[in-house]
Each structure stands twice: as C-alpha cells, then as structure tokens.
Amino acid sequence: MPHPALMSPPARREIGADVYSxxxxxxxxxxxxxxxxxxxxxxxxILRFGSPEQWxxxxxxxxxxxxxxxxxxxxxxxVTMVKAFAAIQDGDQKGLRTYxxxxxxxxxxxxxxxxxxxxxLISEGFLPSGxxxxxxxAAEAAEGNLPASIGVYGSSFYTMTGFxxxxxxxxxxxxxxxxxxxxxxxxxxxxxxGVEVIGLYWHFVDLVWIILFTIVYLV
Amino acid sequence: xxxxxSHAHPNYWAIWAYLxxxxxxxxxxGFLPWSKEVQILVLLLLAIWKALLVALFFMHLxxxxxxxxxxxxxxxxxxxxxVVAVITEFVW
Numbered sequence: 001m002p003h004p005a006l007m008s009p010p011a012r013r014e015i016g017a018d019v020y021s022x023x024x025x026x027x028x029x030x031x032x033x034x035x036x037x038x039x040x041x042x043x044x045x046i047l048r049f050g051s052p053e054q055w056x057x058x059x060x061x062x063x064x065x066x067x068x069x070x071x072x073x074x075x076x077x078x079v080t081m082v083k084a085f086a087a088i089q090d091g092d093q094k095g096l097r098t099y100x101x102x103x104x105x106x107x108x109x110x111x112x113x114x115x116x117x118x119x120x121l122i123s124e125g126f127l128p129s130g131x132x133x134x135x136x137x138a139a140e141a142a143e144g145n146l147p148a149s150i151g152v153y154g155s156s157f158y159t160m161t162g163f164x165x166x167x168x169x170x171x172x173x174x175x176x177x178x179x180x181x182x183x184x185x186x187x188x189x190x191x192x193x194g195v196e197v198i199g200l201y202w203h204f205v206d207l208v209w210i211i212l213f214t215i216v217y218l219v
Numbered sequence: 220x221x222x223x224x225s226h227a228h229p230n231y232w233a234i235w236a237y238l239x240x241x242x243x244x245x246x247x248x249g250f251l252p253w254s255k256e257v258q259i260l261v262l263l264l265l266a267i268w269k270a271l272l273v274a275l276f277f278m279h280l281x282x283x284x285x286x287x288x289x290x291x292x293x294x295x296x297x298x299x300x301x302v303v304a305v306i307t308e309f310v311w
Contacts, residue, residue, distance in 0.1 A: 017284075017286040017287050017290055018284045018286050018287065019283075019284075019286075024287075024290070027287070027290050027291055030291075031290070031291075031294040032294075034294040034295070034298060035294055035297060035298070038294075038297070038298040038301050038302070039301070041298075041301075041302065042301045042302060042304075042305045045302065045305045045306060046305050046308065046309075049306070049308070049309035050309070058249060064246070068246055071242055072239065072242070075235060075238045075239060075242070076235070078238075078273065079231050079234070079235040079277075082231050082277045083231055086228045089228070199277075199278075200278055203273050203274075203277040203278045204278070206273055206277070207270045207273045207278075210266055210269045210270050210273065211266050211270060213266075214263065214265070214266035215263075218245060218246075218248070218249065218262050219258075219259050219262055
C-alpha cells in the first residue's frame with residue numbers, strides 16, 4: 001500500500017493570470033517601472049520640500065506651452081497605438097500599418113520637441129548643475145528675479161524628464177521594429193501579441209508623462 | 220491569442236478628446252484665483268483621473284480578468300507608501 005499522498009491525483013495545472021506569457025511579462029516589467037518612477041518622484045518630493053527656495057513658479061523657467069504641445073502629441077500617439085491594435089483585432093492590415101507608422105512619427109516628434117526644449121533651456125542657462133556662467137538666467141537671478149541657486153531644481157528636472165524621454169526613445173525604436181514586422185505581415189487577426197505588448201508599454205509611458213507633466217511643470 | 224479582448228471596440232477618439240479636455244483644464248487651473256494648495260490638489264486629482272482613463276481604456280484594464288487586474292494594481296500600494304512616507308518627513 002503506497003503512501004496516501006502518492007495515490008491522490010496530480011494537481012491540476014494552474015492557469016496563472018489567465019493571459020499569455022508575453023503580456024504577463026510586460027505587466028510585471030511595468031510593475032517594476034512603476035517602482036522606478038515612484039523612486040524618482042519620491043526623491044523629487046524630498047528635494048523640493050527640502051529646498052523649496054530653489055524652485056521658481058511654474059512657467060517662469062520651463063516652457064509650459066511647448067511641453068503642453070508635447071503632452072498633446074503623446075496623447076495623440078496613444079490613441080493611434082490603440083487604433084492600430086483595434087485594427088489588427090479586426091484583421092485590418094492596412095489600418096494596423098497606417099496607425100503604427102503614425103505612432104512612430106508622433107513618438108519621434110515628442111522626442112524631437114524634448115531635444116529642442118533641452119537645447120533651448122541650456123542656452124538660456126538652465127543646467128542640471130544650476131545656472132550657466134554668464135547666461136541670461138544667471139543675470140536674472142543676480143537681479144533677484146529668480147532663485148539664487150537652482151542646482152537641485154535643475155538636476156531633478158533633467159533626471160525625471162530625461163529618464164522619461166529615454167523611455168519614449170526606447171518605445172519609438174521598439175515600435176519601429178513592430179511596424180517593420182507589421183509590413184512583413186507577421187501579425188494576424190488571430191495572433192497579434194507583439195502589437196498588444198508594445199502598446200501596453202507605450203500607454204504606460206504616456207501615463208507616466210501625464211503624472212510627470214503635472215508635478216514637474218504645473219505644480 | 221486575444222484573451223480578455225472579446226468586447227466591442229470602445230470609442231477611442233472619445234477617450235482622446237476627454238484626455239485633451241482634461242489637459243486644457245489642467246493648464247487653465249493656474250489662472251484661477253485659488254490658493255496654491257487647492258490648485259496642487261486639483262491638478263494631482265486631474266492627473267490621476269487622466270492616468271486612470273489611459274489604464275482602463277487604452278491598456279484595456281476595464282476588460283481584463285480579475286487576476287490580471289491584481290497584477291496591474293499590485294505596485295500601487297507601494298507607491299502610496301513611498302509618497303506618503305517621504306511627505307510625512309516634512310509635514311511632521
């Protein structure tokens with residue numbers, strides 16, 4: 001007579017989160033990304049509460065209208081991404097390709113605007129280390145119109161928006177790869193996992209920007 | 220491989236318009252004669268509202284099963300702990 005435990009039937013295989021592995025993997029990765037950006041936001045809160053005198057009012061140094069345009073671009077790219085996904089769910093290859101190309105272009109435009117913003121801010125004298133020597137902003141600060149020192153503000157601004165911009169850049173490159181595969185006809189109505197997984201990443205990056213735009217530029 | 224996606228397509232352009240309207244409202248908050256604290260609170264609530272719209276409709280969490288949703292929201296209590304912890308450093 002074998003041990004009773006050996007006589008019981010084998011356990012049924014668990015079905016996990018009830019989604020396919022690539023999607024589950026992306027969600028777990030996004031969970032780690034949530035913690036990454038939360039760490040940045042946590043540091044930002046500490047730095048800002050710790051040195052409030054280094055922050056200028058919203059829109060004084062940073063170009064809010066320009067970044068509002070960027071916010072508009074990212075929201076548009078999110079809707080084109082989800083339209084691409086909806087298209088391939090219906091088996092619409094032309095729609096998939098059109099919307100993916102639109103997403104890549106709008107995403108690249110976001111990165112382009114951010115590069116322009118950085119170049120503009122640096123030429124004004126807003127550096128991660130503080131005011132640029134002899135810059136326009138340094139002169140304003142000397143006259144007492146701006147905070148005397150902005151090193152903490154500058155470094156937290158460039159760290160947060162820089163990491164976000166890096167994520168968008170990675171997204172654009174990955175999206176270009178998915179678009180290339182879409183033109184090759186790799187995605188079908190039955191199997192379009194790649195489109196959904198890159199879409200999750202892309203919407204997450206949009207979601208992070210919504211939070212960052214508010215706390216970095218508007219508050 | 221279309222699990223959790225058997226619903227009809229929502230009106231994504233309506234969500235897009237919704238997000239844009241909320242963004243315009245955010246940009247307008249700074250011009251209102253409210254105190255700084257109220258403005259910050261309203262801006263943060265609007266940002267969370269927009270983030271929820273993206274997660275529910277664009278990331279399809281509205282139509283996912285409960286197990287998947289738990290995965291998605293699992294890190295959020297940790298973010299709240301971090302943010303509340305660092306803020307309390309300065310409040311008390």
